[in-house]
Amino acid sequence: MAFRYRLQKILDFRIKKKEAQLLVVQQAQAEVIRIEKLIAQNAAEIVTARQNMRKADFSMLEAYDRYLKSLYDKEKELQQQKEEAEEVLAQEKAKLLELEKGVKVLEKHKERAKEAYIAEENAAELKRLSEVALQKFFQKAQEANAEELEAELKKLEGMNFNEY
DSSP, X not given: OXXXXXXXXXXXXXXXXXXXXXXXXXXXXXXXXXXXXXXXXXXXXXXXXXHHHHHSXXXXXXXXXXXXXXXXXXXXXXXXXXXXXXHHHHHHHHHHHHHHHHHHHHHHHHHHHHHXXXXXXHXXXXXXXXXXXXXXXXXXXXXXHHHHHHHHHHHHHHSOGGGO
């Protein structure tokens, strides 16, 4: 009979939850990366605006100042979004770690149960083998006794009782 783990459905359920949480973590990481790209684009826009400001007409300086101020405000907002996304990512990773712990606990329990099952099967096999060996021993002992009795009978038959 093959080993069958009695908590296999629970283990499968926990594995599915862990895999779903892994997808959530990957999405949170993708969000952090997306925001970092936006921050890099905003920084490039700031550098470009500063360079263009130096070459621009004096009448455009006020417009460039407002534009730069809006870019700096956007940078602060993106930094705040990045911090929030990193916080969400950390929370999702913590959830993933908890789910992984649950899966590892059940997998370890399954391994121990399988080892116990194998030990039990080995013990039962050893018992069956010892019973077979014991039966063979008794059978050989009976055969030896039967042969001994036959030899004694032949010896007795070969003796001549008339001599006495």
